[in-house]
Amino acid sequence: MFKQKHRSKFLFSLVGILLALLWLSPFYLMLVNAFKSNFEIFNSVLAFPETFMFDNFKQAFIDLDFINALTNSLIISVGSILLIIVFSSMAAYALSRNKSRLSGVIFLVFVAAMLIPFQSVMIPLISIFGRIDMLNTYGLLFMYLGFGSSLSIFLYHGAVKGIPVSLDEAAMIDGASRWTIFWKIIFPMLKPxxxxxxxxxxxxxxxxxxxxxxxxxxxxxxxxxxxxxxxxQYTKQWHLALAGLTIAIIPVIVIYFFAQRHIIKGVADGAVK
Incomplete structure (x- = not known):
């Protein structure tokens, strides 16, 4: 019995290690080839570089106009995330606390929207926003709000359901408005x-x-x-592209590193009860 349990644990660990190596393989290829010349990349993708070419990163930084591109990415990403968090959390709170049939239908519509691929609405979306002169950063933020709200409302809805309604009622007795109840009591509890x-x-x-x-x-x-x-059309600078890609993913990795401990708890809180 002990040997069988030990063998199962070993096989489970082995499978986990193999899956981890498979998941990390693209990062290995990106990092290793970011330090090579184009000739070395085409000669052997898997091998370590003979000479580490740090100039790839310097040249990629210049060619990407990285500071300007980073600023644009930050404005769009941060702005979109703030809009999604604010509107999705408020919508989920309203739908969760309102027990009417209409509220249930609206929530199902949001959930069903997750099944609609972007490509199916791409052409009419761009056409409509072009007519109202919104093909710019502001229009992009609005589009991301629409596409990101479905999953966000689904997660927030499940988390709000786990918060007792008695907290709302107690705050109302003390004279708090719905707005105050949400931002002062409910929203801080939704941190994960x-x-x-x-x-x-x-x-x-x-x-x-x-x-x-x-x-x-x-x-x-x-x-x-x-x-x-x-x-x-005729040239592909893989060495500079991989160096630029390495630079580009650093901000996301840093954010994920500091926030990872909240993710599992957050998904569990947002699960359907």
């Missing part, structure tokens, strides 16, 4: 799920290429859009 919503949304917004490419001009290009600079 708020961090989870932030992480889940910042990853896809920060790395998104398709939507910004349809909306933004070159002046306001984000980092993923500027990465296209390294891929011309």
């Amino acid at each position: 799920i708020t961090i989870t919503v932030m992480i889940l949304n910042v990853i896809w917004i920060w790395n998104d290429y398709l939507l910004p490419s349809l909306v933004l001009s070159q002046e306001y290009a984000t980092i993923p859009l500027r990465m296209f600079y390294f891929f011309g």
Whole structure:
């Protein structure tokens, strides 16, 4: 019995290690090849560089106009996340505390919206926003709010359901308004799920290429859009592209590193009871 249990534990650990190596393999390829020349990359993708070319990062930094691209990415990502958190948390609170049939239908509509792929609404969306002259940063923030709200409301809704209604009633007896109850009592208790919503949304917004490419001009290009600079019709500068990609993912990794302890708790709080 002991040997069987020990063997099962060993196999489980082995599978976990293999999956971890498989997940880390793209990061290995990115980091290793970021220090190579183009010739070395085409010669052997898996091998370590013969000479570490740190100039790749310097040149990628210049070619990307990194400070400007980083600023644009930060404005769009931070602005979108703030809008998603504010509006999704308030909507989830209202839908959770309102027990009417209409509230349930609205919540189901938000959940069902997660199944609609962006590509199916891409052309009419861009056409409508073009007519009202909103193909700019502000229009992009509004689009991200729409696309990010469904999952965020779903997570917030489950978390709010776990907070007793008696807290609302006690605050109302003391004379607090609904606005005060939410921002002073309910929202602080949603910190784990708020961090989870932030992480889940910042990853896809920060790395998104398709939507910004349809909306933004070159002046306001984000980092993923500027990465296209390294891929011309006849030349592909993989060494600079991988160096630029390494620089670009650092902010997301730093945010995830500091927020990771809240993510599991947040997902558990946001699960359907």
